[in-house]
Amino acid sequence: MPTLHHSPIGDRVYRILTTACAASIPTLLLVLSVAIGIAAWPAVRTFGWEFVTTSEWDAVRGVFGVAPAIFGTLLSSALALVIAAPLAMAAAIVTAELAPIWLRHVLDLLLDLLAAIPSVLYGLWGLFVMVPWLRESVMPFLAEDLRLGDTPLFSGPAYGPSMLAAGLLLAIMVLPYIAAVMREVLAAVPDAQREAALALGATRWEVIRYAVLPYARSGIIGGVILGLGRALGETMAVTMVIGNRHEFSTSLFAHGYTLASLIANEFAEATADLHLSALMAAGAALLAVTLVVNAIARWLVWRVRHQGAS
Amino acid sequence: MTKERNIGRRRATGGVMIALAVAGTAAAVVPLVAIGWHLVRKGLDALSPSFFTALPVPVGEAGGGMANAVVGTLLLVGIAAAIGIPIGIGAGLYAAEHRGHPLAVAVRFVSEVLSGLPSILVGVFVWDFVVRPSQHFSALAGGIALAVIMLPLVARATEEFVLLVPVQLFETALALGYSRWRAAVSVVLRTAMPGIVTAVLVALARVAGETAPLLFTAFGNQYWSVSLGEPISALPLQIYTYAISPYDEWQSLAWAGALVLLGLALVFSIAARLATRNRYGRRGR
Numbered sequence: 136m137p138t139l140h141h142s143p144i145g146d147r148v149y150r151i152l153t154t155a156c157a158a159s160i161p162t163l164l165l166v167l168s169v170a171i172g173i174a175a176w177p178a179v180r181t182f183g184w185e186f187v188t189t190s191e192w193d194a195v196r197g198v199f200g201v202a203p204a205i206f207g208t209l210l211s212s213a214l215a216l217v218i219a220a221p222l223a224m225a226a227a228i229v230t231a232e233l234a235p236i237w238l239r240h241v242l243d244l245l246l247d248l249l250a251a252i253p254s255v256l257y258g259l260w261g262l263f264v265m266v267p268w269l270r271e272s273v274m275p276f277l278a279e280d281l282r283l284g285d286t287p288l289f290s291g292p293a294y295g296p297s298m299l300a301a302g303l304l305l306a307i308m309v310l311p312y313i314a315a316v317m318r319e320v321l322a323a324v325p326d327a328q329r330e331a332a333l334a335l336g337a338t339r340w341e342v343i344r345y346a347v348l349p350y351a352r353s354g355i356i357g358g359v360i361l362g363l364g365r366a367l368g369e370t371m372a373v374t375m376v377i378g379n380r381h382e383f384s385t386s387l388f389a390h391g392y393t394l395a396s397l398i399a400n401e402f403a404e405a406t407a408d409l410h411l412s413a414l415m416a417a418g419a420a421l422l423a424v425t426l427v428v429n430a431i432a433r434w435l436v437w438r439v440r441h442q443g444a445s
Numbered sequence: 446m447t448k449e450r451n452i453g454r455r456r457a458t459g460g461v462m463i464a465l466a467v468a469g470t471a472a473a474v475v476p477l478v479a480i481g482w483h484l485v486r487k488g489l490d491a492l493s494p495s496f497f498t499a500l501p502v503p504v505g506e507a508g509g510g511m512a513n514a515v516v517g518t519l520l521l522v523g524i525a526a527a528i529g530i531p532i533g534i535g536a537g538l539y540a541a542e543h544r545g546h547p548l549a550v551a552v553r554f555v556s557e558v559l560s561g562l563p564s565i566l567v568g569v570f571v572w573d574f575v576v577r578p579s580q581h582f583s584a585l586a587g588g589i590a591l592a593v594i595m596l597p598l599v600a601r602a603t604e605e606f607v608l609l610v611p612v613q614l615f616e617t618a619l620a621l622g623y624s625r626w627r628a629a630v631s632v633v634l635r636t637a638m639p640g641i642v643t644a645v646l647v648a649l650a651r652v653a654g655e656t657a658p659l660l661f662t663a664f665g666n667q668y669w670s671v672s673l674g675e676p677i678s679a680l681p682l683q684i685y686t687y688a689i690s691p692y693d694e695w696q697s698l699a700w701a702g703a704l705v706l707l708g709l710a711l712v713f714s715i716a717a718r719l720a721t722r723n724r725y726g727r728r729g730r
Contacts, residue, residue: 226469251650256654341455
């Protein structure tokens, strides 16, 4: 047996250690934000607002504007959510409300395992399986068979690596993640809600539609926004399939760029101070957007959990 | 609740909507199954024993493997665990013990926000703080970057599982004469341990597959290295380099590496799931 008498010194050491560990987390976020902000400052001072509104990126001449990368980041993520959100919703409803218990376990396991696949593997698959399929089947189908080739959205040659490829791959990647959050939120809806609706004579679907979904609404939106945060910052998979071209295009068939892939591609090779600072500024823009998006999402999800608890 | 009186029509609407949900679920699962299938099939085709024993070879030479990358990944994950786990557990203990305290609230909220931070920004940050002052890429910098990603995950999980421990247990230990810190560490933390172990395994699986934070910290290395001060290779980095190369041999090695990395991530995740299930019955996640 250890000696069990009171040990004020031990208590004090324990308290100091755990407080230091706890303080390290907010400090980390603060230091990270400030460090990136400071490193970005020279570029911000040199270019001002033009950094985010102009589209020329020329390391040799020292002119930097990230508008196309911002546009690409937003467009690829929006595309991903348009595809993934309804499917994730369906998957969450099926796993949380409809499926028999054994199937729930299988789907849960599948979604969990998929969320554990590293993003570089999605990129590998996207590059060698999805992109050739898009180039040879989907893009010709959209452009020729559906005669959409003349619309601005689907014009231009079908290279394969494109905004469409990035959006689709992102959709596949964020889907298990969004579905997992939604599933959790639906599970937090009290059974009394369902039972009350059933007692009023609602059908199975009406229980979901009128009793469960409205109750979970803010959490569901939170899940989608969390997926958005993921998609905005996703780097490797997008870099591998988007084509990495710093230009505006309205066509989903065209190459594009995102803030994260811009940093991934150029950071290790940037030697000029201003170039480095411009990349840091791109990082600062990404940081600001993802922090806001995540904070909003967490707050929404948190609200449903607390309703459920009370 | 609804103006429709016709039960037949209401049932039909329900049937259609449920069918749509099932179809949507199927559509969601198909690409995911396809990814698993391709990874396993192409990976098995390319995988050979030399993958684990040989170093990368120049283009055109036959054979070659990723022995250095396998060891590099293990080393990087080890550094991350050594830094991230103790600090994360300490922070989680604090947050659970001081519920409502502003610092505890900050730990919880910031941990959640940090876990949604794009991992490439962590790479940029560690480059600025470790690589730039020391003037070279290193395994240590890579490990620190992975630790930054791991820290909030461990802290959140520790807090969550410590809160599940009944407060009476803590009080009993105090009543028996334990000092507060002994009661917290030997009784409360120990009771919460299986859950924390699970969460740590999940976090390890996650950081083992991270590529973006290693691009400008560990950087990658074609040669053998286990030195903390030198650039080091890692499986995800090597897969990325080989995948975007134009050479067939390299691309096929990338598939082999992908299968090994997938195996590594899945072993961790499945071990984590089993650990939780045994301890908490149906609780699942």
